[in-house]
Amino acid sequence: xxxxxxxxxxxxxxxxxxxxxxxxxxxxxxxxxxxxxxxxxxxxxxxxxxxxxxxxxxxxxxxxxxxxxxxxxxxxxxxxxxxxxxxxxxxxxxxxxxxxxxxxxxxxxxxxxxxxxxxxxxxxxxxxxxxxxxxxxxxxxxxxxxxxxxxxxxxxxxxxxxxxxxxxxxxxxxxxxxxxxxxxxxxxxxxxxxxxxxxxxxxxxxxxxxxxxxxxxxxxxxxxxxxxxxxx
Amino acid sequence: xxxxxxxxxxxxxxxxxxxxxxxxxxxxxxxxxxxxxxxxxxxxxxxxxxxxxxxxxxxxxxxxxxxxxxxxxxxxxxxxxxxxxxxxxxxxxxxxxxxxxxxxxxxxxxxxxxxxxxxxxxxxxxxxxxxxxxxxxxxxxxxxxxxxxxxxxxxxxxxxxxxxxxxxxxxxxxxxxxxxxxxxxxxxxxxxxxxxxxxxxxxxxxxxxxxxxxxxxxxxxxxxxxxxxxxxxxxxxxxxxxx
Numbered sequence: 001x002x003x004x005x006x007x008x009x010x011x012x013x014x015x016x017x018x019x020x021x022x023x024x025x026x027x028x029x030x031x032x033x034x035x036x037x038x039x040x041x042x043x044x045x046x047x048x049x050x051x052x053x054x055x056x057x058x059x060x061x062x063x064x065x066x067x068x069x070x071x072x073x074x075x076x077x078x079x080x081x082x083x084x085x086x087x088x089x090x091x092x093x094x095x096x097x098x099x100x101x102x103x104x105x106x107x108x109x110x111x112x113x114x115x116x117x118x119x120x121x122x123x124x125x126x127x128x129x130x131x132x133x134x135x136x137x138x139x140x141x142x143x144x145x146x147x148x149x150x151x152x153x154x155x156x157x158x159x160x161x162x163x164x165x166x167x168x169x170x171x172x173x174x175x176x177x178x179x180x181x182x183x184x185x186x187x188x189x190x191x192x193x194x195x196x197x198x199x200x201x202x203x204x205x206x207x208x209x210x211x212x213x214x215x216x217x218x219x220x221x222x223x224x225x226x227x228x229x230x231x232x
Numbered sequence: 233x234x235x236x237x238x239x240x241x242x243x244x245x246x247x248x249x250x251x252x253x254x255x256x257x258x259x260x261x262x263x264x265x266x267x268x269x270x271x272x273x274x275x276x277x278x279x280x281x282x283x284x285x286x287x288x289x290x291x292x293x294x295x296x297x298x299x300x301x302x303x304x305x306x307x308x309x310x311x312x313x314x315x316x317x318x319x320x321x322x323x324x325x326x327x328x329x330x331x332x333x334x335x336x337x338x339x340x341x342x343x344x345x346x347x348x349x350x351x352x353x354x355x356x357x358x359x360x361x362x363x364x365x366x367x368x369x370x371x372x373x374x375x376x377x378x379x380x381x382x383x384x385x386x387x388x389x390x391x392x393x394x395x396x397x398x399x400x401x402x403x404x405x406x407x408x409x410x411x412x413x414x415x416x417x418x419x420x421x422x423x424x425x426x427x428x429x430x431x432x433x434x435x436x437x438x439x440x441x442x443x444x445x446x447x448x449x450x451x452x453x454x455x456x457x458x459x460x461x462x463x464x465x466x467x468x469x470x471x472x473x474x475x
Contacts, residue, residue: 068468068471120422120425123422124422124423126418127415127418127419127422130411130415130418130419131405131406131409131415131419134409134410134411134415135408135409135410136410140408143471143472143474144405144408144409144472146471147401147405147468147471147472148402148405148419150464150468151398151401151402151423151461151464151468152422152423154460154461154464155422155423155424155425155426158426158427158453158456158457158460159425159426159429161426161453162425162426162429162430162453163429165429165433165449165450165453
């Protein structure tokens with residue numbers, strides 16, 4: 001526990017290299033989009049960040065489920081770590097999206113299903129953190145956190161569908177698109193390569209951060225135990 | 233219990249059926265306890281009713297509910313009123329269990345814990361429906377608008393059920409935290425947003441006399457929400473009350 005595992009150090013280096021390469025690809029290799037221009041380049045990291053956000057929340061719910069089954073500390077630590085990382089990346093997704101939306105939709109914000117869902121998701125996980133901070137007993141904190149991570153995650157697709165029954169203007173670059181979406185474009189082969197590479201990069205970032213955060217969680221536990229020993 | 237044993241032996245019911253009637257009896261006992269306590273104290277319902285009236289009153293001034301805008305905003309006003317009054321009731325109903333140590337007593341009873349949960353759900357649903365049964369005629373009277381449309385009643389039933397199912401689960405967690413009452417709406421509202429969107433749209437559709445084909449997607453969403461979260465709450469409630 002005390003020494004940083006070798007594999008983690010390697011993962012750190014790989015992640016940094018990937019991020020540098022991905023940034024280079026986005027700015028130098030990917031072609032400039034014909035209609036939207038340079039601002040379209042935000043797309044690669046925007047989608048990747050949201051992907052990590054969803055991945056984090058999914059991981060939190062899954063780890064929560066495992067915690068309820070086994071009551072092992074590690075699942076709770078992993079669940080909290082995944083929520084925190086998910087929140088940061090969902091927020092990055094919102095900010096990058098706003099930067100793109102300003103010139104393309106002519107507004108920073110609109111109540112589109114994806115935007116609405118992401119915002120509500122952030123609120124759900126803020127509530128998750130508040131719930132945890134209000135409970136002293138670590139076992140109960142872990143149990144309630146796990147339950148709320150599951151309940152919250154299950155409500156996300158329903159929020160999305162309910163908001164989607166309203167009209168949407170968000171472009172759907174992957175899969176079928178509906179008429180009325182503004183800022184639509186078709187990816188060229190080079191764009192697709194950069195896009196997939198960004199997804200890969202961000203998945204590595206997620207794994208790397210998650211590992212670090214879980215280690216931090218164990219250290220927190222250890223500090224807590226030492227404190228108790230001192231006070232006793 | 234002893235006197236029932238020979239009866240059960242003689243009865244021709246299969247074992248599964250007997251277990252299920254015992255389960256229903258446990259649920260009913262919790263509901264009955266809640267209703268009896270409320271009948272004596274009347275503190276929960278009176279608070280919810282007065283609060284609901286106040287919310288409607290505030291909306292009257294905040295939104296200028298004049299004859300023209302009335303039809304378009306009524307659904308929203310109704311559901312906000314139900315949601316706020318509902319949180320008040322949910323908080324109170326669970327805090328009562330916690331404060332006087334009733335919950336520990338309930339947990340000692342030799343029944344399935346989910347029966348306690350469903351008993352609380354039914355009790356809370358009854359309180360919520362009573363408040364709604366009071367708000368609807370008052371609103372109809374105050375704003376001269378007919379709210380007694382079968383479709384709207386159905387939407388209110390489905391919406392309240394989903395709200396109470398999730399609300400009871402989260403309230404039983406919220407009362408066990410340091411921040412208690414403050415926490416429930418923060419936990420509950422983001423999770424019930426899909427339910428609200430669907431309930432408001434379906435209610436508005438009913439009020440405006442839209443075609444059923446346009447309302448059905450929203451009703452489907454309500455039904456899916458109710459089923460999904462009833463199942464989830466049934467599975468996880470054990471962990472909420474575990475010591």
